[in-house]
Amino acid sequence: MIVADKKPVEEIIEFVKDDKKILILGCNECVTVCEAGGKKEVGVLASTLRMYFLNQGKDVKIDEITLERQCDHEYLEEIRDVADEYDAIVSIACGVGVQFMAEKYHSIPVYPGVNTCFLGATEKRGLWTERCQACGNCLLAITGGICPVSRCAKRILNGPCGGSSKGKCEIDSNLDCAWQLIVDRLKALDRLDDYEKICPIKDWSTDRAGGPRKVVREDVQI
Amino acid sequence: MRLNYPTSIKIIRVPCTGKVDVIHMLRAFEKGADGVCVIGCMEGDCHYKAGNFRARKRVEQVQKILNTVGIGGDRVKMFNLSSGEGPLFAKYAKEIHEKIMELGPNPIKLKKNKAA
Ligand code: SF4
Ligand code: SF4
Numbered sequence: 001m002i003v004a005d006k007k008p009v010e011e012i013i014e015f016v017k018d019d020k021k022i023l024i025l026g027c028n029e030c031v032t033v034c035e036a037g038g039k040k041e042v043g044v045l046a047s048t049l050r051m052y053f054l055n056q057g058k059d060v061k062i063d064e065i066t067l068e069r070q071c072d073h074e075y076l077e078e079i080r081d082v083a084d085e086y087d088a089i090v091s092i093a094c095g096v097g098v099q100f101m102a103e104k105y106h107s108i109p110v111y112p113g114v115n116t117c118f119l120g121a122t123e124k125r126g127l128w129t130e131r132c133q134a135c136g137n138c139l140l141a142i143t144g145g146i147c148p149v150s151r152c153a154k155r156i157l158n159g160p161c162g163g164s165s166k167g168k169c170e171i172d173s174n175l176d177c178a179w180q181l182i183v184d185r186l187k188a189l190d191r192l193d194d195y196e197k198i199c200p201i202k203d204w205s206t207d208r209a210g211g212p213r214k215v216v217r218e219d220v221q222i
Numbered sequence: 223m224r225l226n227y228p229t230s231i232k233i234i235r236v237p238c239t240g241k242v243d244v245i246h247m248l249r250a251f252e253k254g255a256d257g258v259c260v261i262g263c264m265e266g267d268c269h270y271k272a273g274n275f276r277a278r279k280r281v282e283q284v285q286k287i288l289n290t291v292g293i294g295g296d297r298v299k300m301f302n303l304s305s306g307e308g309p310l311f312a313k314y315a316k317e318i319h320e321k322i323m324e325l326g327p328n329p330i331k332l333k334k335n336k337a338a
Contacts, residue, residue: 009290040245044287047248052291054330 001030001121002094003128004037004114009048012090015111019060019087022049024113025079025101026066027093034128036114037092039066045092045113070097076104083108119150136206136213142194144185149207151178157199223308227315230322231259239263239300240273247284247298254331257297257322258284261314264302274302293329296321 016022024046032038046064053060063086067075070093083089083105091098092113102110118130133150139157140147149155153171159179163170167180186195206213236242239262247258260281262274278300285295299321301314 009287040243043245044248047245047252048287048291051248051252051288051293051330054333055292057333057336 001033001119002096002116003034003118003120003130004031004094004116005034006036006041007113007115009045009052012045012111012113013049013052016049016088016090021061021063021086021088023063023065023079023083023086023089024049025070025089025091025093026064027070027091027097028066028068031093031097031114033122035126037094039064041092042066045090067093069093071100073104076100079105133207135202135204137203139199139202142197142199143182144189144191144194146178146181146185148178148182151176151181157202225308225312227312228319230256230319231315238268238270238273239277240268240270242277242280244280244283244287247280248287251288251293251297251328251330254328254334256328256331257299257318257325259298259314259318260300261311262300262302264304267304294325296325297328 024042026032026037026039026042028038031041035041042064046062049060050062053062065079065082067078069075070091086108088109088111089101089105090111090113091101093101094114095112095116098110098112117128119132119134120128120130123129130150132147135149139149148157148159152159153169153175154161156179159182160177161170161179164177164180167177169175169177183192183195186192204210239260242260247260250258260277262277263269265274265278268274281298281300284298287295288297289295299318301318303310303314
């Protein structure tokens, strides 16, 4: 999923401090799971802002809506009739949701209420870690299911580097060396021969290096 | 045990302090409460294992939020006691009452009343 973290509320206050009608817009998907932008967080942020403005002696109307998703037309359309009522919308969906909102509702300022961080997994409640950088050309089949692009600090494809020590990465002694994990997994799969094969230079044109990307699937288009 | 505690305190019963969420405490302040105190079981004695630990973390979050919005994080506090400790309950109730008297009313309530 897309992992996001809460933005300091002071920063959000700064965005909307002069507005009179504000909509806090949550998303029911990834950001709900990582407890940054779901219905619950919408309620907390709205309540915080209401108290802030009241304490400033300002009369500001703050509404709360949480959509199923903010990255699909059909759900974003659900606020079509009410969006114009607001001076500003704070979207606490990921950056995709914020941008899609901004594209669709061109004349209303949309502000991000979270910091979108990475594609990752929930290791345990309150701990999310990165697993994929959407390089567009997945290598996991040859690396034992462990991604060197997102998990190796140097993104090297024929690792480990000389900094790997006791299974940890040289940038942080608490961080597993991705290549140690890869070797361990290949060993467990009895596929260490694969480790001997030199991984050819990766075509990075499918990664961000090739500019903004798109996926076109004519087979599902009508 | 007919113990007295300040009449300013309204008790809201919950099955476990783990049920008390950040939004519940914020709503109380939004509606004009001068203070909120969460009283849970002793740490390590939670029937649901971690309910009172969750509550403590949430109380800390609310303290931060109240500081940010200018109401003051001291208005919310967590206490732990066992259900057999009536006198301690009365003592904590008195303590929070005195703390709130010292801090004065919730500034939001005053401003809301002014606006109305
Ligand atoms: S190789 Fe690329 S697509 Fe596969 S997990 Fe790593 S970053 Fe993601
Ligand atoms: S120590 Fe391991 S994870 Fe860190 S940069 Fe080197 S190969 Fe990559």
